[in-house]
Amino acid sequence: MTLNGWSQIALFCAVVLALARPLGGYMTRVFAGERTILSPLLAPVEGGLYRAAGIDARHEQPWLAYALAMLAFHVLGFLALYGLLRVQALLPFNPDGQAAVAPDLAFNTAASFLTNTNWQSYGGETTMSYLTQMLGLTVQNFLSAATGIALAMALVRGFARASAKTVGSFWVDLTRATLYVLLPLCVVYALFLVWQGVPQTLSGAVAATTLEGQAQTIAVGPVASQVAIKMLGTNGGGFFNANAAHPFENPTALANFIQMVSIFAIGAAMTNVFGRMVGDERQGWAILAAMGVLFLAGATIVYGAEAAGSPVLDGLGLGGGNMEGKEVRFGIVASALFAAVTTAASCGAVNAMHDSFTALGGMIPLINMELGEIIVGGVGAGLYGMLVFVIVAIFVAGLMVGRTPEYLGKKIEAREVKMAMLAILCLPLLMLGFTALATVVAAGLAGPANAGPHGFTEILYAFTSAAANNGSAFGGLTANTAFYNTTLGLGMLFGRFFVIVPALAIAGSLAAKKTVPVSAGTLPTHGALFVGLLVGVILIVGGLTFLPALALGPIVEHLAGGLGQTFATGG
């Protein structure tokens, strides 16, 4: 670990923090329907869209109607994307002649992009036509991100409102998130990427002759536009198979830095939106602080583990940090930080191969996802996931001050606890359940490339990434099989909607409650004590469940490595 490395991490944190407030202020105004700097340009477009769709922007929905609108929208989105994937060979903008996508892969991919996961069982440049990339994948990148933001807004309104029946309009939130937040940022961002050297073209692959005289096909395409939203919307689905390690997706150190910042930007700003909407920005900062503590702890461990390298290689006289699977142009700190960022937020873009990290370096991304993508998290999803944990933490701690637990004046009662537990339960069930299945059936055991604990980690990582809607691949796992495509696809869908619907139910029941005024008997939720409590509850309730699995995967791998042991064969 070097001073330079720490400076990069510190700079990254500083920029994310500096952006949170202005972006949060802008988004708060957008979702309140107030005038913003872009209103003159976009308000007519917004109004036109509502008129075309027959939506009354002033009509708000109760939580159930909101949830049904969201689900209906997703069913249609799923069918459209699935259909597009199946028939892409017949459609235009397919200069490289990509064939139709197989049913299981199409299911997996549709589920993946619909749920903001962007798990890719395919290599983009060898599977998807430009039309699919643009009209299918990029569109879903926008919509799934906008959905996450919309749902977070609904939950925040639940806290902010009192004795209200409605939590907002899904259609309006979705439109505003896309139109005012994601699109403008992405336009600027894509132009920046083009300046940095990312291609944006509809022409087919370029044929080149290498210095050795070999023929080489260089894949290009409308890359910049997809990369912008894949980062900003925490989608993470790369245009190319190598994702952000590919020089055309992530060409320079500056591009790499901005990509990391853009993964966190909206998620961090959402905490500020939350604070503003409940009338006390400190509440937002407290949430962000809890996220920050977990993030820095994780980033430190990854960086430390990668910088320390592998004791087995040390024994062979190959000392120094672990550079296996990393781009030399990024080096250890930028790769370690990227890994921590992309798994803390539910982005899943990678600029290094996590499979090649040290055991502990690979365990942190795993834990980040197992906690439920609440460390900044997916745009919107991180906030509502975190608020679910807040409810559990408040419930336990609130009792300890001798009152029915309350958060921001809302009493936390049976219904909220039930829904919060449902949302929390769903992740270990999917992650551990599917892993348990895959480690005993032949189709599952055929997947991992490595034997022993590392192979186990590859399977666990895949299902964890899917259920947490992260989408990053550990690598090493052959996932484009009917078994993995189906199980991972189901994991992504359940992992998304079994969290969203309870979160919306909480929004509805909170909105209907009165707001209890603050008194000296009210538990303060903006101080260090609360942040510490929240972190503790997240680690114990959210994290401990995975200790047996982690012990059999990265932990034992790490311990064995320390003893100079490897797991070459068998398993």
Added chain:
Amino acid sequence: MARQPSTRPFSAALLGPALLGAVTKLDPRSMIRNPVMFVVEVVAVLTTVLFARDVLAGGTDLAFSGQIVLWLWFTVLFANFAEAVAEGRGKAQADSLRRTRTETTARRLAGAAEEVVPGHDLKVGDVVRVAAGEIIPSDGEVIRGVASVNEAAITGESAPVIRESGGDRSAVTGGTQVLSDEIDVRITAAAGSTFVDRMIALVEGAARRKTPNEIALNILLAGLTLIFVFAVASIPSFAAYAGGAIPVIVLVALFVTLIPTTIGALLSAIGIAGMDRLVRFNVLAMSGRAVEAAGDVDTLLLDKTGTITLGNRQATEFRPVRGVSERDLADAAQLASLADETPEGRSIVVLAKEAYGLRARDMASLNATFVPFTAQTRMSGVDLDGSSIRKGAVDSIIASVSPQPMATRGSGAAFAYSPGMAGETVREIQAIAEDVAKAGGTPLAVVRDGQLLGIVYLKDIVKGGIRERFAELRRMGIRTVMITGDNPMTAAAIAAEAGVDDFLAQATPEDKLALIRKEQAQGKLVAMCGDGTNDAPALAQADVGVAMNTGTVAAREAGNMVDLDSDPTKLIEIVEIGKQLLMTRGALTTFSIANDVAKYFAIIPAMFLGLYPQLQALNVMRLASPQSAILSAIVFNALVIVALIPLALRGVSYRPVGAGALLRRNLAIYGFGGLLVPFVGIKAIDLAVTALHLV
């Protein structure tokens, strides 16, 4: 009933029945009420069956699995024992109550005739006659007569109380004894649903239903249990991948230690003990919900008289208007008060005697008729020899001498002035009254035959230490509102002296109700106490309504708690007990969850050592062997339940220091304590287990 608050959770007499109760509660039909412990019972049965099979088939490690099975059963039994002990303490009280419910006969009035019927045949609406020496057959309301009644059977207080028709002391309770005189009582409760019956059901826990907070907590615990089902159920596959297998008994041990058994086992005991603590304070809560609500109270409405000030105001001074001597005023005031048995009335008689040597005269010899106080006239006095003397609230007295009817009185209108009055004296009276009121006293105007004589200065004596109690409440985040019939100025002075946050002066029952509604509309929970029939709507509206036992049937029905001592100050203790109940739940839940860290570190390395010997590094406690580690964890898990029973019954101590400080303290004790204690405890048990060669 036990009067002394006992702090000893276990007494020898209770232990026997509790041990028996622990076994009978193994019935799955009663276990299912407690999801966490029910799950433990299910896995205990499962492992017992597996163990029996192994014994018959000659399996290995029988001593180890046998001990685990045993400790699983102990875990369930300890939980049941905790509940049985808590219930046992209530049962002892119920038994002493039940003894009062002897079978009685009643003299039922049918028209003019009387018929003797068994007490349990009485129906609601029947009228019975009860004479001195007889037991009142059932709950009812006095409709004729006045009697002194011994209510020791329910209140433990042996001094007789007066019960009379009309007014706020008309309720009588079945099982109490009439000591003097004769009353007619209209029965208001059928057999089996009387006050004593309800008390018995409450203290026995028979009527116990889960409170909202308990339900929420149970959901959390069930959720955590499910999470650990997933965590443990996936292990066999993971182990198979690693090329091994984990014995079921070890998986069960891990599962049972991880799920929140500590709080699961003690949850109902905590609830029962909370009700019990109230009973020991001589307060009966009609539901656990009310006790919880008490902990949440934001606003306390306190009647000034009896709560904030000593009930009796003392006359300390006579202040006549110009042209009237102090002695004249004292004389008239004394005459008006001769038949007034209120403490205030008596203090006027005494002051007149002490200051001016005026002897109290006999009403009969004066041929005087007493005019009692009513809520409408708000004055009392005497009529004698064509002359009438009245004393009462200043505005009422002024109104009575005014040619016009008074304008409607409302809170805030301190001294409604009737225009057209012969102003001079009225203004003077008002000025004196204002002076008195500003000083926190109560002015009582005296009038003789339409002529205003002056003011009697009644001084309210604020109770010692009450100011500190209110400061304490403020630190708890509770706002106190003093309710008084006094005018705003008097109220303000007393409010300032007592240190309440706000006051409602010249409060009518409607004002009280309106205030409660207003507070509730802001999302606040309101507690109040009351005794009169006109308090009933407010008592019913309040989230915590404490009815005084001396009060009317209507008040007792409307409130959700009854204070048998009829001491309004208890509202403060009730709030603390409510908070203590919630805190105890929270503290033990936190402790239970925090325990998991150590348990993981005990069992995970032990469990997986056969698969990966490298995991020995996780055995941070350096436990002797995998079997001793697992056994120690499960023994610790069971014993910690027993160790915490006293805390569950006694409750976590509450200190009014504000929520932040309270959380910091409890988090340090039960959060960090919960992390550390099991590391120490499991290590200690492991040493013992190894020393005794148990595995």
